[in-house]
Amino acid sequence: MRPFEYIRADDVASAVGLVSSDPKAHYLAGGTTQIDLMLKDGVLEPERLVDITRLPLRGIRRHGDVLHVGALVTMEELAADVTVTEQLPLVREALLGGASTQLRNMATIGGNLLQRTRCRYFRDPTVLSCNKRSPGSGCAAISGAARMHAILGASMHCIAVHASDLCVPLVALDAVAHIQGVGAQRRIPLADLYVLPGDRPDVENVLQHGELLTTIEIPLLPAGTRSGYLKIRDRSSYEFALTSAAVALAIDDGVITHPRVAFGGVGTIPWRSPEAEAVLRGASVNTQTFRAAADAAIHDTFTVTGTAFKVELAKRTLVRILQTLTEAG
Amino acid sequence: MTMAEAVPAALGPGVDRVDGRPKVLGAAHYPSDVTLPGMAHAALVRSTIAAGSIVRLDTARAADMLGVLTVITHENAGRLQKGKRNLFFPPPAAPLQDARISYHGQYVAVIVAETRQQAAAAARLIEVTYDRDEPVLTLDDAAASSQSNPYFIDMKRGDAKAAMATAEVTVEGTFTTSPETHNPLGPFTTVAQWHGDTLTVYDSTQNPFHVRAVLAASFGLAEDDVRVLSPYVGGGFGAGLRSWPHTILAALAARVVARPVQLSLTRPEMFTGVGHRPSTMQRLTIAATRDGKLVAIDHEGTSTASMGHEAPTRKPPTRKAPLQSLLKAPDEQPYPITAGTAAAYACPNVAARDKRVRLNIAPIAHMRAPGEAEGNFAIESLLDELSYELGMDPIDLRLRNYAEVQPQTGLPWSSKALRECYTVGAERFGWAQRDPTVGAMRDGRWLVGYGMAGVTFNHYQAKCHARATVHRDGTAHVCSGATDIGTGTYTVMTQLAAEVLGLPVDRVEFELGDTRLPQAPQAGGSGLTTALGSAVHNTCVALVQRVLTLVSDDADSPLRGCTIEDVVAHQGRLQHADDESRGETYSEILGRHGLSELTVDGDSAPSRAEAGVIVGSLVVSRLGRFGRKLVGASHATVPAGGFGARFVEVRVDPELGVLRIARIVSVNDAGRVVNEKLARSQIIGGTVGGIGMAIFEETVRDPDSGRVANATLSDYLIPVNADVPDIDVVFVGGPDPANPIGVKGVGEIGLVGVAAAIANGVYHATGRRIRSLPITIDKLL
Numbered sequence A: 001m002r003p004f005e006y007i008r009a010d011d012v013a014s015a016v017g018l019v020s021s022d023p024k025a026h027y028l029a030g031g032t033t034q035i036d037l038m039l040k041d042g043v044l045e046p047e048r049l050v051d052i053t054r055l056p057l058r059g060i061r062r063h064g065d066v067l068h069v070g071a072l073v074t075m076e077e078l079a080a081d082v083t084v085t086e087q088l089p090l091v092r093e094a095l096l097g098g099a100s101t102q103l104r105n106m107a108t109i110g111g112n113l114l115q116r117t118r119c120r121y122f123r124d125p126t127v128l129s130c131n132k133r134s135p136g137s138g139c140a141a142i143s144g145a146a147r148m149h150a151i152l153g154a155s156m157h158c159i160a161v162h163a164s165d166l167c168v169p170l171v172a173l174d175a176v177a178h179i180q181g182v183g184a185q186r187r188i189p190l191a192d193l194y195v196l197p198g199d200r201p202d203v204e205n206v207l208q209h210g211e212l213l214t215t216i217e218i219p220l221l222p223a224g225t226r227s228g229y230l231k232i233r234d235r236s237s238y239e240f241a242l243t244s245a246a247v248a249l250a251i252d253d254g255v256i257t258h259p260r261v262a263f264g265g266v267g268t269i270p271w272r273s274p275e276a277e278a279v280l281r282g283a284s285v286n287t288q289t290f291r292a293a294a295d296a297a298i299h300d301t302f303t304v305t306g307t308a309f310k311v312e313l314a315k316r317t318l319v320r321i322l323q324t325l326t327e328a329g
Numbered sequence B: 001m002t003m004a005e006a007v008p009a010a011l012g013p014g015v016d017r018v019d020g021r022p023k024v025l026g027a028a029h030y031p032s033d034v035t036l037p038g039m040a041h042a043a044l045v046r047s048t049i050a051a052g053s054i055v056r057l058d059t060a061r062a063a064d065m066l067g068v069l070t071v072i073t074h075e076n077a078g079r080l081q082k083g084k085r086n087l088f089f090p091p092p093a094a095p096l097q098d099a100r101i102s103y104h105g106q107y108v109a110v111i112v113a114e115t116r117q118q119a120a121a122a123a124r125l126i127e128v129t130y131d132r133d134e135p136v137l138t139l140d141d142a143a144a145s146s147q148s149n150p151y152f153i154d155m156k157r158g159d160a161k162a163a164m165a166t167a168e169v170t171v172e173g174t175f176t177t178s179p180e181t182h183n184p185l186g187p188f189t190t191v192a193q194w195h196g197d198t199l200t201v202y203d204s205t206q207n208p209f210h211v212r213a214v215l216a217a218s219f220g221l222a223e224d225d226v227r228v229l230s231p232y233v234g235g236g237f238g239a240g241l242r243s244w245p246h247t248i249l250a251a252l253a254a255r256v257v258a259r260p261v262q263l264s265l266t267r268p269e270m271f272t273g274v275g276h277r278p279s280t281m282q283r284l285t286i287a288a289t290r291d292g293k294l295v296a297i298d299h300e301g302t303s304t305a306s307m308g309h310e311a312p313t314r315k316p317p318t319r320k321a322p323l324q325s326l327l328k329a330p331d332e333q334p335y336p337i338t339a340g341t342a343a344a345y346a347c348p349n350v351a352a353r354d355k356r357v358r359l360n361i362a363p364i365a366h367m368r369a370p371g372e373a374e375g376n377f378a379i380e381s382l383l384d385e386l387s388y389e390l391g392m393d394p395i396d397l398r399l400r401n402y403a404e405v406q407p408q409t410g411l412p413w414s415s416k417a418l419r420e421c422y423t424v425g426a427e428r429f430g431w432a433q434r435d436p437t438v439g440a441m442r443d444g445r446w447l448v449g450y451g452m453a454g455v456t457f458n459h460y461q462a463k464c465h466a467r468a469t470v471h472r473d474g475t476a477h478v479c480s481g482a483t484d485i486g487t488g489t490y491t492v493m494t495q496l497a498a499e500v501l502g503l504p505v506d507r508v509e510f511e512l513g514d515t516r517l518p519q520a521p522q523a524g525g526s527g528l529t530t531a532l533g534s535a536v537h538n539t540c541v542a543l544v545q546r547v548l549t550l551v552s553d554d555a556d557s558p559l560r561g562c563t564i565e566d567v568v569a570h571q572g573r574l575q576h577a578d579d580e581s582r583g584e585t586y587s588e589i590l591g592r593h594g595l596s597e598l599t600v601d602g603d604s605a606p607s608r609a610e611a612g613v614i615v616g617s618l619v620v621s622r623l624g625r626f627g628r629k630l631v632g633a634s635h636a637t638v639p640a641g642g643f644g645a646r647f648v649e650v651r652v653d654p655e656l657g658v659l660r661i662a663r664i665v666s667v668n669d670a671g672r673v674v675n676e677k678l679a680r681s682q683i684i685g686g687t688v689g690g691i692g693m694a695i696f697e698e699t700v701r702d703p704d705s706g707r708v709a710n711a712t713l714s715d716y717l718i719p720v721n722a723d724v725p726d727i728d729v730v731f732v733g734g735p736d737p738a739n740p741i742g743v744k745g746v747g748e749i750g751l752v753g754v755a756a757a758i759a760n761g762v763y764h765a766t767g768r769r770i771r772s773l774p775i776t777i778d779k780l781l
Ligand SMILES: Cc1cc2nc3c(=O)[nH]c(=O)nc-3n(C[C@H](O)[C@H](O)[C@H](O)COP(=O)(O)OP(=O)(O)OC[C@H]3O[C@@H](n4cnc5c(N)ncnc54)[C@H](O)[C@@H]3O)c2cc1C
Pocket: A026, A027, A028, A029, A030, A031, A032, A033, A034, A035, A036, A052, A071, A097, A098, A099, A100, A103, A106, A107, A108, A109, A110, A111, A112, A113, A114, A115, A116, A163, A164, A165, A166, A211, A212, A213, A214, A238, A239, A240, A241, B714
């Protein structure tokens, strides 16, 4: 750990100013990613840490059919919210399937969306080859222990997974992020926030340095929609996903309508699948349909020794959640 | 007086831990809680290559950092001697003595600073340039040197090969297990302080006297000039049985800065600095008659070990005779996998062989049931295969081949209740409800599998000393330099002393964890309760004897002339066994004799049969039937370790490959159970460790660099609560006459058999025989 300056920001404008003006400044929310990477792993070495936890970004408010969630709402708070519980089971299940209660009480929604990859090669500075950490240095994970890595959006440059569970239902729901820059605000669909690694895995999203995520808008699902999140992992709890899928759909006269599908644990970014949705839309409810959707979704994969099994597992994960949602009621 | 046969099978369902209260209140000081005036902090730099040498070390930037007191590397460390040869617990290579690197994670520098954070920050600034050699990292690397019969205990009886050739049924398989890391919760910590030429060390260890010996040798001191304190240790699982280089480095750092120094390992350092369970590969063949009588077992087990510092990189296989290499390169712990094979079943022809492959990996360490857990996994899995081959119930198959006597020597066991383990376990589990057809049992989408395994565990006991004092106020103090790694040693020893002295437990204080106390063996091999408990018992008996001697011709004493057989101790009083009114308290006796206290030293020792069994087994190995006659003539009894049976219900989601453990019944013959609550906790902990071994735990090494790629508790998976079902723990059997307190160890046995029972359950559910641990989702897809 290098000595750094710690500042607790009092209002949004000064927080944004403090970070934007200093290329070596970082935000600190719940700290469950940030502090690990600084103090335990020695990967991040900011010279200034701007604590945003006192900013007024905490409420969960409903505006018509949209839920506005402040960036500093914790994972536990959002999971316990009445609207989320009643109308967004896929969000609640993704939240409660993540981390542990202790972590969820600390971790914020903003931090969850902007969490860094769990790749153990990225997280160990003694590993020299990591394009995400040192652009152009190579990727040690490709030939290494890569069980937890991505098969979609991956390449020789980087196979790091975007590990957030929450992001998976949020991209499926067309959530929108509110971003505050110096003197300017913008709204970015969450799906457009993340960028594929390509040959620049160090660039993870479209945010400018210092831009602050203030609110996330989550459109609610129409009445009658079924939704859920299925997370597959070896341990029953407290483990990131090997594969996961978030699905929402309605059934009208035996036919699927308004399908929404996204995958976790397999993509370098939260992975929405318009291909699977296209197969499901208007199709009848049966396992062949589900399998066809899964085959359409998981294509052009990039696998290494440790991740090859995820191709089939991801497909079966989608099939299973579709079966579960369509069997019930 | 009390002897094993005379005492109840249990001393009651469970005295609460005597160390529970201080632990909960934070008053129990673990090494990492020790703060000394003027204490500085050390941090380590580890090598980032697995083989080769250091070309250049640039320490200037680190040395200039705020708060840094010194940077120690092989260039300025000075000479340290290697610890004395020790077959069970080989001392580490003296650290920082030269530029050679033999594993990823080997220490290359120590930084001492005012604070822990400063030391850690400076450690990151040290730049090391290496000359890298190609490391040897896997068991099947052709460049790896492999030793046969490395521990000199390969065993055989009969002629397994010939019996195989004509056998009616043969099953065979290759089994592999993954490296595991102990991961006790408490990071291993050393606090070292010098007073002139004497050294005091607080250390996370299971083996303080060994640490003392290694430190004394390292710094050229007399053992009496080194004091090791370890009253509380935050878990061990075997990681604390050996001495480790960081302990030596903490002492070195303290000497260099002439201040006390604390060195606490980080979690990633715990993956390379305090040993690991090595990976293993086993080839096993079992032959039987059609009606289930075993005719031959051929078992070959290979385990991995570190290269050792003397020969750090790849080289042609050594052709040295095994004994010679064992004695000459005593830098790794013996890790036999097949050592228990010859003792498990009544099978006339057995061949059990071990091999060791040396790699550029960190040193290994015994981890809960070392070798036994792995060997059992292979044998009990393959017996399950055989049961399907024969169409026979797996329990019947095991009973059919029940070893009524120790099968290698033909000598009787001191006690054995394995049969009860099977029958009681089957009953409680509901084994009779099992439909043996593969895949026949379902619960919705889940396939249900029932699996079981049997366990025969090794016996171990070492020499142990203790001291007991009774005070005039009627309290007692009993002590020995052992450790309590969380298992309950404090409590059980307090109980055993209270029992003999006839005092309530709250009048007895038991002290441990200090090499100034009488010498005790390591907390390991499931042998500490037997050794220390017997020593405490014997010493307390001797103390009562001393008290009786005091009054032997004391005209004022109602106990005058009594021998120990004539009295019982009760409520702080010694009284006539047949007339309790005739007696007096310790206080009265000491008071009348003008004594403030009375102290005796005592000990316990393993019976001669302890070593005799190994020798006898080897004699049979070499001399066959003649050897058996010879051994039989000794009329010895084989001191038995624990026995057990595991019954597991698993659920497998066949489409997703998800495996969950639904329930476990663990039945154990643990001799006399001194404290059922603590013994149960040990079995539960062992069972959880077994679940970890079976389905989660694997220390993953990078194939290129040898770096541990999952060295955190979020990446290295151990079972969480949600993975652990109800565990029904049952004890059967009774006091074992092999030791005065009737006990058998329970520290490790709970783990053994769990992996096989789970794998057997998986087969029953799915028809898939998984011979490689851990059984993860990808293997079941
Ligand atoms: C052991 C462990 C297990 C976990 N398991 C899971 C899991 O199973 N599923 C899962 O989804 N997650 C899991 N996580 C990740 C966890 O959810 C994230 O660490 C957490 O959500 C991050 O939130 P935080 O408030 O602590 O963020 P911080 O650590 O404070 O910040 C994270 C990053 O986001 C930036 N940041 C934070 N807030 C903002 C903002 N408002 N605007 C701009 N930048 C911001 C910070 O600068 C930092 O770079 C796990 C974490 C741990 C340590």
